[in-house]
Amino acid sequence: MDKRLLLLILVCVLSCAKQQKEVVEEKSTPTEQAKANTDGTTLSANGTTDTYQLINSVFGGTGDVIEAPDCSHPGFGKHITQVFDNDLKRNVFAFLIHVTPDNDKCEDSDRQRNEIKTYDRSPENLKASKDERVLYRWKFKLDANFKPSSDFTHIHQLKPIDGDNQLPLITLTPRYRASGDVMQVIHTGETDATSQKYIVSVPLSDFKGQWVEVIERATFSFDGKYEIQINRISDGKVLVKQAFTKIEMWRKNCTSSRPKWGIYRRLLQADALRDETVWFNDFNITEY
Known part of the structure; x- marks a missing residue:
């Protein structure tokens, strides 16, 4: 050839x-x-990037999703930091609140707040639209001597961004009880926004000083669904496992809903409270 x-x-x-x-x-x-998209969006501490810059780079979109009391307490500095955790052997977020002078978004009131969230300027896949299903996964740890308010100390909320958005749909709330502190999951529906239903109440002692992982699934509609499971990481014990159907997970004139994490508490009995740190990490939002 x-x-x-x-x-x-x-x-x-x-x-x-x-x-x-x-x-x-x-x-x-x-x-x-497609496989990567099924993992959703995750915000994790890395110990190197400026904390506020890191949070906003993942959740912020074109704005700022941090509601910290820094301007009321400038001598302290940033109220969300990154620290190395000896239990998880990695960096995590530390949310700090002081009985005084920290307040609510730099406005004097009977409450104080140090939270992060998604909101109207966040990426679309981090906001829930009507009839959308969303999976939320995240970890947190309360101090072994954590003292909750007898009124409220919310550490997580699912809340409408607009429309009838005065009250959250779901809150995760440690609460003081004379008979023993509890961890509550509270639902507030559309039909009677002044009526709150305590759909979960378990001993807070199982949480104190321990990392736990929260898994939530929500279908955001008037006739929605809500599931929550909380596992203790050290031994795998299931602390909460509940599922609810035909539960109101939407509000009038609302176009989107979002999650919030941090410390939001009332100061009516400030003498019974103390400066607190709540540790969080691995906030994941996945539409499915």
Whole structure:
């Protein structure tokens, strides 16, 4: 066979092989991307990036999602920091609140707040639309000597961004009880926004000084669904596992809802409270 013809055939074979490889790579890329999308969006401490910059780079979109009392307590500095946790062997977020002079978004009131959230300027996949299903996963730890208010100390909320948004739909609330402190999950519905239902109440002692992981699934509609499971990380004990159907998870004139995490408490009995730190990490939001 002519050498030139043989060389031409070899070039054609190599070219065809390259094209087939490119086709395979092009076909696999969407699958890989789809798999990545099922993991949602996660905010985790890294110990190197400025804390506020890190939080806003994931949740903030074009704005600021941090509601900290820094301007009421400038001598202290940032009220959300990153610290190394010896239990998890990694960096985590530390949310700090002081009985005084910290307040609510730098306004004097009977309450104080140090929270992060998603909101109207956050990426669309971090906000829940009507009839959308969202999975939330996150970790937190209360101090071993944590003191909750007898009124409220919310550490997590699912709340409408607009419309009838004065009260949250769901709150996770440690609460003082003379008979023994409890961890509550509270639901506030559309039909009677002044009526709160304590849909979960378990001993707070199981949480104190321990990292736990929270898994929530919510279907955001007037006839919605809500599931919550909380596992203690050290021994895997299931502290909460409840599922609710036909539960109101939407409000009038609302276009989207969002999560909030941090410390939001009332100071009516300030003498019974103390400066607190609540540790959080691995906030994940996944639409499914």
